[in-house]
Each structure stands twice: as C-alpha cells, then as structure tokens.
Amino acid sequence: GTGNGITATWIDRHRAIYDRATRHPFIRSIKDGVVDLSAYKLWLAQDYIFVREFIPFVASVLLKACKQTGNESDVELVLGGISVLNDEISWFKMEASKWDVPLDSPPQKANLEYCRFLQSLTLPGVSYTIAITAFWAIEAVYQQSFSFCLESGSKTPNELIEACQRWGNVNFGQYCCLLQSVADRCLESAPAEVLFEAEAMFARVLENENNFWNMSLGGC
Ligand code: HMH
Known part of the structure; x- marks a missing residue:
C-alpha cells in the first residue's frame, strides 16, 4: 500500500487478505516461471468476462463523478480509465486468438459472484465515494499483482511479459496512486x-x- 491516508490504514488492517489478493500463488507461479499455461488460459477467458462487466461499472463511476462532484479532474481521471478499457478489450481479443482461447465460455462461480458484486456497486444509490474507492481497490490489486511479476529477479515467461505489463507498467502504477488519492480525499470528508x-x-x-485467482488455479 502507498500513502498515509485512510486506504493505507485499511491495507494494514486487512493485511492477510490483501496479501492473498496481491501475492497469490497463481501470481507467484508466473513470477517464478512455473505457471501452468492452462491456468493462464482459464484466467484469460474468465477475465475477459469480468472486464465486460467492469465497463458498465466504470461508466457508473464516471456518471457519479460528473453528477456528484462536478470536479473536472476527477471526471478526466475516470474518463482516462474508460479509454484504457477500450484498449484492454482489443488486447483480450488478440491475446485470446494468440493462445487459441475461446472468449464465449460461461463465467465460473467465483467470477459470477464478483460480477454480481460489481453490479451491486453500479446501482445509482451507491455513492461516488464508495464507487471511486471500489474502482481504486479493484485496479490496485491487479497493478500490485502484475508489477510483482516484473520486479527484478522475476522469472516471468517471455510470452506473459506483455500481459504483466498491461497492469504492471509504471504509468498504470501512477494512475492507481491518483485513484487512491482521490478515494482518500473523498473518504476524509x-x-x-x-x-x-x-x-x-x-x-x-x-x-x-x-x-x-483461486478459480484460475482450478480451485472452483
Ligand atoms: C478480476 N480484477 C479482475 N480483473 C481485472 N481486469 C481487474 C481487476 C483490473 O482491471
């Protein structure tokens, strides 16, 4: 975790589950170069489904930024996230064809549950503060996980470097820090x-x- 705002105190208080989310055995297997490629393919197909569901969620965050804050820099920050998602959808399609992964498989249980949770956060009754904080948390887990696979000494397979860079690159790290500072500012008041x-x-x-991540390893 970064910073010394409210979200940093949560990371400390929820350290065990935070580490299970950001240092998961699946992620460690990528970093150690021993990843089971069938797990990666399962993750890819399932994450595509998740990202499709993430689009209306982020759109709802954008709408709330416009209506509840009138803060132009918040609106532009979330809008930037939507433009990244546009790129991400194209990447999933290219990556899926590269690995021969069909993108029309049904969502598994853990994914269905996460998508249902996302849908509940998309409702108009959910405040901007809750929504932007959720947006930060969801992005930050991926940023922390995949940047871990790019740290020096990692044995991440060459063919997975690009996937890790999608969420592990320095720009996305800075983007997540900005989201975190917006979330902290909202939470403070x-x-x-x-x-x-x-x-x-x-x-x-x-x-x-x-x-x-457990699902990707074949856990459910
Ligand atoms: C499950 N969490 C999951 N998938 C993603 N693509 C992200 C977070 C980040 O966008």
Missing part, C-alpha cells in the same frame, strides 16, 4: 457510516480477487 461501509466493501473486493 465522509460520515462515519460511509467509512464503515467503504471499508467493508474494500474487504469484499479483496475476497473476490482472491477467489478469482
């Missing part, structure tokens, strides 16, 4: 019950991310 709700949501993101 939030009432206690929103803070409580936001921390519970954060823990659920981490649980869902951990279950998603």
